[in-house]
Amino acid sequence: MKSARFATAGVLCLVVACNQTREQTSEAARDAPSAEPAAPAEAKAAAAPARPASASTENVSVLGPWVWATPNPRLAAAYFTLKNPGTKSATLLSVSGDAAARIELHESVEEDGVVRMVPHPEGFEVPAGGELELERGGKHAMLIGLTAPLEAGATVKLTLSLSEGRKLDVDFPVREATESEESE
Amino acid sequence: MKELGPERSTARTPGTPKAARRRWFFIAAACFGLLVAGCKESKADAGPGPAPALEGQHGDDGRFSLEKQRGKVVVLAFGYTYCPDVCPMTLATLKRAYAALGNRKQDVKVVFASVDPKRDSAKAVADYAAAFDPAFIGVRLDHMESTVQAFEVTVSQRFPDNSAAAKVADTDREGFYFVDHTGLFFLIDRAGLLQKKLPVQADHQELAREIEGLLG
Numbered sequence: 001m002k003s004a005r006f007a008t009a010g011v012l013c014l015v016v017a018c019n020q021t022r023e024q025t026s027e028a029a030r031d032a033p034s035a036e037p038a039a040p041a042e043a044k045a046a047a048a049p050a051r052p053a054s055a056s057t058e059n060v061s062v063l064g065p066w067v068w069a070t071p072n073p074r075l076a077a078a079y080f081t082l083k084n085p086g087t088k089s090a091t092l093l094s095v096s097g098d099a100a101a102r103i104e105l106h107e108s109v110e111e112d113g114v115v116r117m118v119p120h121p122e123g124f125e126v127p128a129g130g131e132l133e134l135e136r137g138g139k140h141a142m143l144i145g146l147t148a149p150l151e152a153g154a155t156v157k158l159t160l161s162l163s164e165g166r167k168l169d170v171d172f173p174v175r176e177a178t179e180s181e182e183s184e
Numbered sequence: 185m186k187e188l189g190p191e192r193s194t195a196r197t198p199g200t201p202k203a204a205r206r207r208w209f210f211i212a213a214a215c216f217g218l219l220v221a222g223c224k225e226s227k228a229d230a231g232p233g234p235a236p237a238l239e240g241q242h243g244d245d246g247r248f249s250l251e252k253q254r255g256k257v258v259v260l261a262f263g264y265t266y267c268p269d270v271c272p273m274t275l276a277t278l279k280r281a282y283a284a285l286g287n288r289k290q291d292v293k294v295v296f297a298s299v300d301p302k303r304d305s306a307k308a309v310a311d312y313a314a315a316f317d318p319a320f321i322g323v324r325l326d327h328m329e330s331t332v333q334a335f336e337v338t339v340s341q342r343f344p345d346n347s348a349a350a351k352v353a354d355t356d357r358e359g360f361y362f363v364d365h366t367g368l369f370f371l372i373d374r375a376g377l378l379q380k381k382l383p384v385q386a387d388h389q390e391l392a393r394e395i396e397g398l399l400g
Contacts, residue, residue: 068268068269068272070265070272070312071265071272071311071312072265072266072268075268077268106269108270110270110367110384110385113367113368113381113383113384114338114364114365114366114367115364115365116342117267117269117362117364136269136273137270137273137384137385140269142268143268144360145360177272177275177276177315177316
């Protein structure tokens with residue numbers, strides 16, 4: 001009986017030890033990929049100059065716009081970065097254009113391995129002195145019901161509506177999802 | 185107290201030290217055995233059991249069966265063609281990983297299985313996967329629900345809360361909805377064992393490394 005008790009205690013310890021190792025590894029694995037993209041964003045925000053800036057959305061500018069044409073001719077996603085050097089936060093309210101029946105702001109979210117798309121009808125914040133990044137695997141504007149198939153090399157005209165009634169007309173170059181060189 | 189009695193009495197016999205040592209040795213061996221078994225078992229969560237069956241239609245008249253791929257390394261991802269962001273990203277990662285394999289790619293099959301049989305025809309999913317690489321196999325599963333369940337893949341259709349579904353239905357006969365799904369890369373070895381699951385964020389280099397590891 002004594003030996004049985006010892007054995008039970010020993011096994012319990014070992015099982016706990018095993019499980020702990022496993023949890024740590026899986027945590028590390030989970031953290032590893034997410035830690036990478038977070039770092040540059042923080043660095044950029046911190047590096048944003050603290051010099052006096054406009055208090056309106058007037059100076060919000062668009063960087064690196066592009067549309068990702070997937071092999072499904074009915075839809076596509078648009079990506080870009082909004083830079084807000086001002087002292088007041090702005091909001092990207094919507095994206096519109098003739099290219100699609102409907103354009104919505106979405107965010108791809110991964111939770112426990114499950115990928116979900118979360119609509120953001122309220123828009124996205126462009127923080128004061130910071131940036132809003134719409135990028136693959138994250139926030140994006142989804143073009144639903146394309147009026148015509150998109151061709152790589154063409155451009156799509158989209159209008160970005162910001163808070164305070166500001167509108168930005170932007171030419172989005174089209175890239176195919178199958179282009180192999182695209183990567184971060 | 186009663187149980188301890190016999191132990192005490194045997195402790196006085198001359199053969200005791202040996203017997204005790206033997207007992208301890210037995211306990212230690214049993215513990216070690218259990219440790220190994222326990223750790224192996226926990227690893228098995230992610231791994232090396234046989235991959236579940238997966239069968240479906242590939243293109244207009246092609247058939248695909250995972251069981252018939254023995255001898256090849258199979259990389260499998262689930263998705264749907266109405267997914268504008270994560271699924272093309274998954275396939276773009278696969279494309280780059282596959283390209284990095286050079287001439288070893290002939291021993292690798294890349295499979296994209298649709299979790300949206302309502303909108304994705306066998307031809308649509310085959311064309312979609314092939315647009316990334318002509319060798320990629322897009323499959324419309326025969327039994328989507330039982331297959332994804334066997335792979336422990338979650339699939340749920342969700343109509344957006346806002347009015348998009350209704351408005352888009354006018355221009356898109358099939359209506360519009362999201363399909364939330366498990367976004368993992370499943371790596372199956374030449375013997376048909378499910379060796380590894382990589383998260384959707386895995387980059388092409390990591391994926392290529394893991395595939396090469398299975399190619400041996």
